[in-house]
Amino acid sequence: MRQKQREITDFTEIIEVIKHCDVCRLALNDEDYPYILPLNFGMDIVNEKLILYFHSALEGHKVDLIRKDNRASFEMDCKHQLQYMEEKGYCTMAYESVIGTGQIRILEEDEKMDALKKIMSHYHTGKDTYFNTAAIPRTLVYALEVATITGKRKAPK
Numbered sequence: 167m168r169q170k171q172r173e174i175t176d177f178t179e180i181i182e183v184i185k186h187c188d189v190c191r192l193a194l195n196d197e198d199y200p201y202i203l204p205l206n207f208g209m210d211i212v213n214e215k216l217i218l219y220f221h222s223a224l225e226g227h228k229v230d231l232i233r234k235d236n237r238a239s240f241e242m243d244c245k246h247q248l249q250y251m252e253e254k255g256y257c258t259m260a261y262e263s264v265i266g267t268g269q270i271r272i273l274e275e276d277e278k279m280d281a282l283k284k285i286m287s288h289y290h291t292g293k294d295t296y297f298n299t300a301a302i303p304r305t306l307v308y309a310l311e312v313a314t315i316t317g318k319r320k321a322p323k
Contacts, residue, residue, distance in 0.1 A: 174262075174317030181216070183262045183317055184209060187242035188289070190218060192310070194231040194238055201231055207242075208284030216312040218268075219281040224306045236270045238310055247322050260322040266315035270308050278307040 174180055190207040193200045208219040218240065222228060232238075243263035250257045273281055279302065286295045 172318050174319055180317040183264050186244040191241045195235045196231055208288045210284055218310040219284050221305050221307045232270050238270050239267050241265045249323050260320050262319045264317050266312050268310045268312040270310050273307045278302050281307045
């Protein structure tokens with residue numbers, strides 16, 4: 167990282183940034199170019215390792231790519247605040263972000279419910295939110311087991 171003073175190294179602090187993010191961008195390997203897509207997500211920490219959870223249809227381009235090569239990168243960001251100092255002609259953006267890499271594992275049927283609850287709880291903090299379980303058999307649920315992670319913050323001026 168070029169500007170070390172912006173790096174977030176504390177794992178607990180990185181998790182706090184993630185809690186404020188509402189979209190995770192997942193990048194998959196697709197021949198000549200990366201394939202990147204914005205996804206809703208949930209998370210868990212198991213044995214001091216971060217796991218991100220996602221869901222989708224049972225088939226499609228994303229699913230084909232995951233089955234072909236389960237390596238992935240991810241990015242999420244939040245707390246965007248435009249910093250414009252008109253008198254100086256200076257414009258920048260305050261933010262917090264997290265990037266990382268890992269491997270995706272498609273979950274078995276008996277693992278789906280818990281993962282879907284984690285996704286729901288990310289968006290409905292402190293609530294046991296209802297969702298229709300009839301959709302579970304036709305939903306693919308997968309976990310990104312995070313191998314590397316970095317956080318960055320540019321505080322508002």
